[in-house]
Amino acid sequence: MLEASKLECVRGERRLFAGVSFRLDGGEMLYLQGRNGSGKTSLLRMLCGMTPAASGEIRWRGKPIRKLGEEFRSELCYLGHQNAIKEELTPLENLLSAARLAQEALDEDSALDALEQVGLHGREDLACRYLSQGQKRRAALARLVHEKRALWVLDEPYVALDTAAVDLVARLIGAHLQRGGLTVLTTHQSVAVPAGAVRELWLGTEEAGDARHALTEC
Amino acid sequence: MLVLIRAVIGRDLRLAMRRQADIVAATFFFIIVVSLFPLGVGPDADQLRKLAPGVLWVAALLATMLSLPRLFADDHRDGTLEQLALAPQPLGLIVFGKVIAHWLVAGLPLVLLAPVLGIQFDLANDALAVLTLSLLIGTPALSGIGAIGAALTLGVRGGGVLLSLLVLPLYVPVLIFGAGAVDATVSGLGPQAHLSLLGALALGGVFFAPWPTAAALRIALE
Amino acid sequence: MSNRVINWFRYASPQTFYPLAGKLIPWFWALAAIFGVAGLSIGFLLAPTDAQQGEGYRIIFLHVPASWMSMFIYLVMAFWAGTGLAFNTRLSGMMASALAPTGALFAFLSLWTGALWGKPMWGAWWVWDARLTSELILLFLYIGFIALQAAIDDPRRADKAGAILALVGVVNIPIIYFSVKWWNTLHQGASVSLTKAPSMAAMMLWGMLLCALACWMYSIAVALMRVRTIMLERERHTDWVRALLGERE
Numbered sequence: 001m002l003e004a005s006k007l008e009c010v011r012g013e014r015r016l017f018a019g020v021s022f023r024l025d026g027g028e029m030l031y032l033q034g035r036n037g038s039g040k041t042s043l044l045r046m047l048c049g050m051t052p053a054a055s056g057e058i059r060w061r062g063k064p065i066r067k068l069g070e071e072f073r074s075e076l077c078y079l080g081h082q083n084a085i086k087e088e089l090t091p092l093e094n095l096l097s098a099a100r101l102a103q104e105a106l107d108e109d110s111a112l113d114a115l116e117q118v119g120l121h122g123r124e125d126l127a128c129r130y131l132s133q134g135q136k137r138r139a140a141l142a143r144l145v146h147e148k149r150a151l152w153v154l155d156e157p158y159v160a161l162d163t164a165a166v167d168l169v170a171r172l173i174g175a176h177l178q179r180g181g182l183t184v185l186t187t188h189q190s191v192a193v194p195a196g197a198v199r200e201l202w203l204g205t206e207e208a209g210d211a212r213h214a215l216t217e218c
Numbered sequence: 219m220l221v222l223i224r225a226v227i228g229r230d231l232r233l234a235m236r237r238q239a240d241i242v243a244a245t246f247f248f249i250i251v252v253s254l255f256p257l258g259v260g261p262d263a264d265q266l267r268k269l270a271p272g273v274l275w276v277a278a279l280l281a282t283m284l285s286l287p288r289l290f291a292d293d294h295r296d297g298t299l300e301q302l303a304l305a306p307q308p309l310g311l312i313v314f315g316k317v318i319a320h321w322l323v324a325g326l327p328l329v330l331l332a333p334v335l336g337i338q339f340d341l342a343n344d345a346l347a348v349l350t351l352s353l354l355i356g357t358p359a360l361s362g363i364g365a366i367g368a369a370l371t372l373g374v375r376g377g378g379v380l381l382s383l384l385v386l387p388l389y390v391p392v393l394i395f396g397a398g399a400v401d402a403t404v405s406g407l408g409p410q411a412h413l414s415l416l417g418a419l420a421l422g423g424v425f426f427a428p429w430p431t432a433a434a435l436r437i438a439l440e
Numbered sequence: 441m442s443n444r445v446i447n448w449f450r451y452a453s454p455q456t457f458y459p460l461a462g463k464l465i466p467w468f469w470a471l472a473a474i475f476g477v478a479g480l481s482i483g484f485l486l487a488p489t490d491a492q493q494g495e496g497y498r499i500i501f502l503h504v505p506a507s508w509m510s511m512f513i514y515l516v517m518a519f520w521a522g523t524g525l526a527f528n529t530r531l532s533g534m535m536a537s538a539l540a541p542t543g544a545l546f547a548f549l550s551l552w553t554g555a556l557w558g559k560p561m562w563g564a565w566w567v568w569d570a571r572l573t574s575e576l577i578l579l580f581l582y583i584g585f586i587a588l589q590a591a592i593d594d595p596r597r598a599d600k601a602g603a604i605l606a607l608v609g610v611v612n613i614p615i616i617y618f619s620v621k622w623w624n625t626l627h628q629g630a631s632v633s634l635t636k637a638p639s640m641a642a643m644m645l646w647g648m649l650l651c652a653l654a655c656w657m658y659s660i661a662v663a664l665m666r667v668r669t670i671m672l673e674r675e676r677h678t679d680w681v682r683a684l685l686g687e688r689e
Contacts, residue, residue: 074306082297088236387580391619
């Protein structure tokens with residue numbers, strides 16, 4: 001469903017990677033690894049269509065994502081480095097307004113349920129600026145609980161979370177894969193996802209001028 | 219489509235209400251700048267009446283400049299802008315909603331204050347009415363055109379000053395027709411022509427400017 | 441200009457355009473010099489003294505071409521900027537950034553010479569005439585463009601952001617011009633009509649046209665030189681630039 005062919009990424013004057021190709025089908029997860037600065041986030045942003053690739057192409061259901069535009073974005077859920085949480089709003093308001101802006105039907109009950117699942121019960125009505133880093137991350141991840149869109153692109157979802165929350169996110173991803181969804185994620189923590197096929201992609205750091213990468217299947 | 223625009227406006231207004239200090243600061247800036255002019259040029263009522271439309275309009279431009287940098291900067295910093303750009307609707311529509319919200323928060327208070335400040339300048343009643351009307355019609359254009367500059371300077375070094383440099387020249391027509399409408403009333407020509415042109419600029423600013431703004435935002439997110 | 445545009449599309453890659461530009465530059469300099477000498481000698485030696493304005497009017501041989509070029513270059517710049525956005529070609533953005541300083545220079549020259557002309561003719565260095573005011577705003581637009589590009593570190597982003605600004609500016613220039621004109625007629629006091637120029641002697645017209653051609657050729661030559669520098673700077677890590685610089689060392 002999601003195919004990348006010969007992607008190249010140039011940041012400023014440095015070429016971060018080149019010739020990155022992979023193919024991901026329903027129920028599969030791509031586990032993106034590499035050192036800091038190897039271009040993991042850049043690759044994720046490329047997959048979302050935010051950053052254009054210096055060369056190469058990304059196809060979704062056989063069509064280039066540049067041409068699909070909104071059609072592709074309506075099947076995409078991206079969770080970036082930043083939480084996209086408004087400090088002035090409460091977790092509940094954040095969750096509801098994010099859903100409304102993404103034009104998803106999310107009623108207040110399911111939103112409350114999602115917040116309870118990520119362990120923010122009792123803090124739904126507290127402005128997010130009073131939450132800890134981990135709690136803010138949980139508030140951001142609450143979006144995933146009822147997220148039905150097919151492609152999840154997650155940048156370091158486990159950062160700042162405690163083990164219980166990490167398990168929860170892994171379970172959510174597992175359930176998503178079981179439904180036939182796709183996930184692309186980066187992380188420095190190795191976390192076992194309970195279901196679905198996992199592919200790994202290593203983004204090599206630049207040494208001799210060209211990037212190395214390897215695609216392994218496990 | 220309307221649902222989306224309403225959602226954007228609602229969210230931005232709610233955020234502004236939780237952070238009232240910003241609105242209050244920009245509004246007081248407007249009041250102070252306008253009140254400084256009589257101190258600078260003297261209390262002669264004839265002269266003040268002549269200066270009033272220009273002073274109020276220039277102060278309105280400057281007050282808008284003050285609130286523009288934050289139009290997208292907060293969303294950019296906390297990652298919300300990425301989410302907006304990835305939403306399955308044209309980004310231009312979202313920008314349109316944000317422009318409306320910006321006007322409600324930053325433009326409308328200026329309009330409401332204008333008659334009070336106009337009295338300081340000894341403006342006659344009809345001139346006061348036209349001044350308020352011209353600001354009511356013209357300030358949306360300031361928000362719309364300003365959004366382009368805010369998007370272009372997003373995350374750029376010295377963004378605030380650069381923003382003024384880019385946007386103020388583009389405000390010239392709005393300033394001319396806005397202040398001109400009041401002048402025309404005072405000199406007995408009637409403000410209709412000015413006000414209709416101002417209305418045309420406002421429509422252009424609010425409905426066309428979101429699209430280059432959206433393009434500029436996508437560039438800033440690359 | 442049109443057949444050169446086609447050439448530039450074919451030579452859209454900096455690598456092929458760089459040597460071509462190098463070959464063209466001397467020709468444009470030569471043309472600029474020839475037209476300049478011809479135009480100025482007509483303007484200063486052959487054109488008759490103006491009955492009303494005396495010798496002072498001769499500054500128009502610089503003033504008018506400078507004003508024309510300042511407006512024309514903005515259009516060309518916006519054209520390149522738009523092409524860059526539409527086709528994502530590297531060269532277009534470089535051309536736009538290379539043209540901006542020349543355009544700003546001409547806008548400034550036009551204001552400067554206008555002031556020098558205005559003092560003896562109108563008795564004031566500056567009047568709020570519609571054309572002067574629009575020219576001033578045009579200068580601001582150029583400065584905004586240059587400042588925006590200078591403030592953005594990533595050259596690709598700088599090109600694209602500048603392109604949007606240039607296009608927005610192009611849409612706005614007519615609006616600004618007409619609004620200023622209208623504003624000016626409303627405030628009759630300061631207005632000085634430039635349009636009622638005395639019917640111009642054929643000799644003056646020739647001098648002015650030649651000077652305009654000289655300015656045009658100069659702009660192309662300078663823009664090409666600048667674009668070559670920008671190319672080297674931006675592509676300094678590519679093989680072709682390394683090879684080129686290696687040859688020279």
